[in-house]
Amino acid sequence: MPTSPFDPTHLTREQVLQALRHMDREGPRMPLSTVYDLVYRSKRYAPRAVAQLAYRLALGQPEARWPLPAGAPTNRILENLSFTIATKRPTLENSPLLDGDVAAQERMQELYTGATREVVRPTKERKAPEATEVHEPQPAYEHATVTTYTREMALAELFIPEAELQxxxxxxxxxxxxxxxxxxGTGKTFLARRLAWLALGATDAARIELVQFHPSYSYEDFVQGFRPDAHGQFRLQNGILADFCHRAAQDPERPYFLLIDELNRGHVARIFGELLLLLEADKRGPAHAVRLPYSPAGSPPFFVPANVYVIGTMNLADRSLAPLDYALRRRFAFVRLQPEFGDPLREFLAARGVPAAVIDQLTTRLTALNQTIADDPELGPDFCIGHSYFCQPPTSPAEAAGWLRLILEQEIAPLxxxxxxxxxxxxxxxKKKLLA
Known part of the structure; x- marks a missing residue:
């Protein structure tokens, strides 16, 4: 049979979904596993059968063999792709309730804490417990339809000049x-996503990953480490970065974007680990791969593909955040954003029906306030008020004055x-000057 060096850990969620759709189109699904089920949209599938078909579709080889055994090795691949693997309740063979009260039998099964065993096949003398229908939680959202994104569209919704965008x-x-x-409030995350869209030429969420750092975020979350699975057992799992790089490596001709919001809110050097080396533009690709510290001997080394781009955002006003060290700084280019209360914001608000008098009041007072903040030796330009506070005006011009007053009282004054x-x-x- 044909074989392939394709690493099964590089299988993507989309390839598995393609296999599930293929299995549904072909009519009756393959026989269910006796121990585990892959549960997707209220349907059950045999995990290894799904992985086998996804593997064949990815390779384009209908006779290719899935290289991992059934059970934990295959389940781990699918769980890493956010699929639900359900363990069937084991049948209690010696229970006197087997042929009696099914509800009582199920209550006893809930007390079972040992290793999973195969469900006993039904016989003439013994009835199998009825299967409990399992529903995978519905996704909280669906990706928006992919549309073309151009420079003209970006300039129409960004408050920066074309030269700064270039x-x-x-x-x-x-x-x-x-x-x-x-x-x-200067639109850093907003711009980060638009830069990715411009490079992709479309609003393609499948090639963009957004993560936000925070003080509890760790190397194990971002790169690789031991974390609990759905059954409460600790096992080695790839983090967001490793999974994202595997996806990008399978599609080397197209760019992929990792957006890191609030980058300096986490312990960046600790979270990044080997990225201090691998992020450099001239250290990309397999030639510079390194073995990750948690990986067992013989595991393939890790590298950052050349088609991965990283865009981070940093809030400079929070004094509790540590500055980036120089080793990390030299891996990045830096672009500074400023509050924009000039013509771009005025045109934006006017196009949405905000009266000219309200626009004048907003821009005049915020410009003066920001100048005061920037001139204060204990504050400075990093503490200025951004324009994003005012980018969701009311739909009715009659409500504009009250809208502005509420923002100034409830959001700016507390700052x-x-x-x-x-x-x-x-x-x-x-505050008196602001609210006069």
Missing amino acids: AAQAALRRRRNLILQGPP LDDYWLDQPAKAAQH
Whole structure:
């Protein structure tokens, strides 16, 4: 039979979904596993049969053999792709309730804590317990339809000049790693996604992965480590980065984008690990692969494909966040974003029916406030107020004045109390000017 060096861990979720659709189209599904079921949209499938078909479809070889045995090795691959593997309740062979109260039998099964065994086949003297219907949780959302995305579309919704957009694109192409930094509310995450769309030429969510760092985020979450599975057992699992790089490596002709929101909120050097080496533009590809510390001997080494681009965002106003070390900084290009209360925002609000008087009040007061914040030696430009607070105006022009007042009172004024926490009189003075 034909064989292939294709690594089964490189199987993608889309390839498995293609196999499930193929099995549904062909009519009756393959016989169910006696121990495990893959549960998808309220239907059950034999995990190894699904993996076998996905493997053959990925290779284009109808006779290819799935290289892993049934059970945990195959289940682990499917679980890593976010599929639900359900363990059938074991039949209690010595139970006196087998031929009696099914409900009582099921209650006893819930107490079972040993190793999974095969379900006993029904005979004339013995009835098999009725199967319990299992429903996989419905997805919280569906990916939006992929549409074309152009430079003109980006400039129409971004509040930066075309020259700055071109500079950010050039930096991303050159370094493959880009950090967008600036005060809160300046549209850093919004721009990060648009830069990815521009490079893809479409709003293709399948080739974009978004993750947000936080103080509890770890190397084991991001790269690889031992984490509990659905059965409470710790096992070696790939993190978001490793899975994303495997997907990108299978599609080398097209770019993939990893977006890291609030990058400096985590312990970046600890989370990145080997990425301090592998992220460099000239250290991409198999030639620079390294063995990950948790990987067992003989495991394939890990590398970052050349078609992976990383865009991070950094909030500079939070004093509790540690600055990036220089070893990490030199792997990235940096683009700074500023609050924009000039013509782009004015045109945006006017196009949505906000009256000119309200627009003048908003832009005049926020420009003056930001100048005060930037001139304060204890604050500075990193603490300025961003324009994103005002990017969701009401649909009715009559509500615009009240909308602006609420934002200033409920969102901007509390920030000023925090900025001048030890100078309440100064905070009150600036709030009075803002809300006059």
